[in-house]
Amino acid sequence: MKNLKAGIIGFGTVGTGVYKVLQSFKEIEIKKIAVKNINKKRNIEGFNQNLLTDNAEEIVNNPEIDVVVEVAGGINPAFDLLKTAIKNGKHIITANKELLAKKGEELFRLAKEKNVVILYEAAVAGGIPIIMPIKTILSANKITKIAAILNGTTNYILTKMHEQGLSYEVALKQAQELGYAETDPTGDVEGFDAAYKISVLSTISFNQRVSIDKIYREGITKIKPQDIKSAKELGYRIKLIAMGQVLENGKIDVRVHPMLVSKKHLLAKIDNATNSIMLTGYPVGDLIFTGAGAGAEPTASSVVGDILVLASELEASDKPLPQTICHHDKNAVQIEIGDTYNEYYISINASNNPGAIGIIGTICGRNNINISTIMQNGIKEDNTAEIVVITEISKESDIQKALKEMLESDCIKNIDNLLRVMN
Ligand SMILES: NC(=O)c1ccc[n+]([C@@H]2O[C@H](COP(=O)([O-])OP(=O)(O)OC[C@H]3O[C@@H](n4cnc5c(N)ncnc54)[C@H](OP(=O)(O)O)[C@@H]3O)[C@@H](O)[C@H]2O)c1
Structure with missing residues (x-):
């Protein structure tokens, strides 16, 4: 494995998880970690406070750094920082699905131009390996369908509504108290988070650029106890499903909305904060990937996995394997919900x-x-x-x-x- 020097932008849930896991990999040296508030207390044993900076430009412009790990989130300043890093010839690892969904096209184009890669295993379904399998070992397949539970918060809320007969409001409050939902839960409960993820996942699965702006999206806020009760009586569970399919006419149908899922369906059995992705492809048939879609350690597994893949590729050659480079030049024709x-x-x-x-x-x-x-x-x-x-x-x-x-x-x-x- 090639020794790499990394700069990390963001030291919250994911960033601290990545830092801890990287302690076991001496080939990867952390040169700097950028945060927003440098005075915030970081409870990490043996942590060298001098690694921190509140100026992420020190990372993206540092000629010593080979790879920038962006785990801060949001569009600004992440977008500008990553553009600068790419222009400076640095490889990128990111967990930021919102950035990829909204600005991916520009970032990937720039990365191709500059001969660097953007890896993003953690951006879809946290700890579940799904991006790299699609890009590598599944590349013989024509994937035609995805049905997935990609948001742990909403799955947790819906599970509690089913199991305990709670209203949406009470289940949300419990989820917030237990740290499964944020104080402002809009991104999760209105389906934005799942939409970012399915836009990334369907783009790589169908080999066409799926636009986030054309993805139909509905959240779970209008699900009532009465719906849960009726669904149960009829043999269903209600789940927030992110789905994508290639239609016979070649057009693409991608959307996020709650669905009544038959109790016999594997996705109906995925409870609490767990995520799951079903893929249908030829010649492989149906596949299901299930596991933790969030959390410091599962997400760090994906981020660090990407860093190690990059390190071993760069050991073999200065140019990373073609599978890790984005090839999507064609825009998908997406159908309307009607x-x-x-x-x-x-x-x-x-x-x-x-x-x-x-x-x-x-x-x-x-x-x-x-x-x-x-x-x-x-x-x-x-x-x-x-x-x-x-x-x-x-x-x-x-x-x-x-x-x-x-x-x-x-x-x-x-x-x-x-x-x-x-x-
Ligand atoms: N949480 C998960 O389980 C999970 C799973 C998969 C993907 N993700 C994605 O991973 C990313 C990070 O999520 P998270 O949960 O770790 O977030 P978080 O806990 O809120 O941490 C965000 C970190 O970014 C830092 N930050 C914010 N603005 C910054 C700026 N302008 N310059 C430098 N640092 C800045 C913050 O600094 P301070 O510490 O000083 O506030 C904080 O350390 C997001 O894109 C998220 O969607 C998260």
Whole structure:
């Protein structure tokens, strides 16, 4: 393995994990660690405070440093810092999915120009090896489908809602108290984090650049205990699913939203903060990768793994293996949510009138929607009833049209929820 000199930007959860794991690898020398607040107390035994700087420019412009490990997060100043590092001929290791999703194209283009690599195993599903397997040992495959649980916070919240019948709000509060959710949970619960990850994952899986701006995204905040109860009765678990598929016409369907997942499906069994990724490819068939999607140590496993891969490649030659260089020049043609086909769960609040179910059936029929299950959950005090419909595969735009028509009918009071279903 080649001896490398590394500069680390960020010394929080991931940065400290990386520092600790690197202590066992004497070939990798940490030259400097950049932080925001140099006066913050760092409780690390034997840590040399002189390694710290609050000026990351000292890392990206240091001619002695071969590799910059960016584990600070966010777009600014990470983007400008990494551009400078690449221009200065440094290799990059990053865990920053937001940066890759929003600015990856520019960074990878620059890296190619400067003959350096950007490795990012930790950016998708923390400790699970998924990027490198796709780029190396799975490269004989044409990957056509991904279905994944890529956000531990939302999976934890949904697990508690299922297991303990908690409301979303109470489950979120518990997750925050236990450190599974941040004080501002928006990035996780609204699906942004999972969308960044699926944009990266689908880009490398489908060999086309998937734009984060065209990924349909819905979070978990509208899931109610009633939905969890109905899902259970019908044999499903609700999960936040990040999915991507290549359609027969070559277009790409990538999205993040909660789904009713059949209890028989492997992803339905992934609970708490665990992440899991199912891939379908030819010739390999179906694969599933499961493990810790976050946390200091699992994430450090991926970051340090990338550093060691780079060190052993650079030992063999000055040029890293082609697998680690990005080749995506083609932009994917991504379809809109209205053009997707799914089975649906529709929760409808209707007046307790004779004929309500008939009206729902007629409207569905008029819009090319076949119903596979219909269930009424008793009568409420206000003389309305919750009617749950599961459809056969239907076009999203037909579903949206049907829901609009239902709301125009006197006996339908509200569409309480619309979720997609995965069997
Ligand atoms: N946490 C995980 O399990 C996990 C898993 C996979 C990927 N990631 C990704 O890894 C990255 C880091 O996450 P994290 O959880 O470790 O974050 P974190 O605990 O909040 O740590 C962020 C670190 O960056 C430093 N920092 C912030 N702005 C800086 C600047 N302008 N210059 C230099 N340093 C700066 C902070 O300095 P101070 O210490 O002085 O505040 C802190 O040390 C993010 O991109 C995240 O998405 C995290």
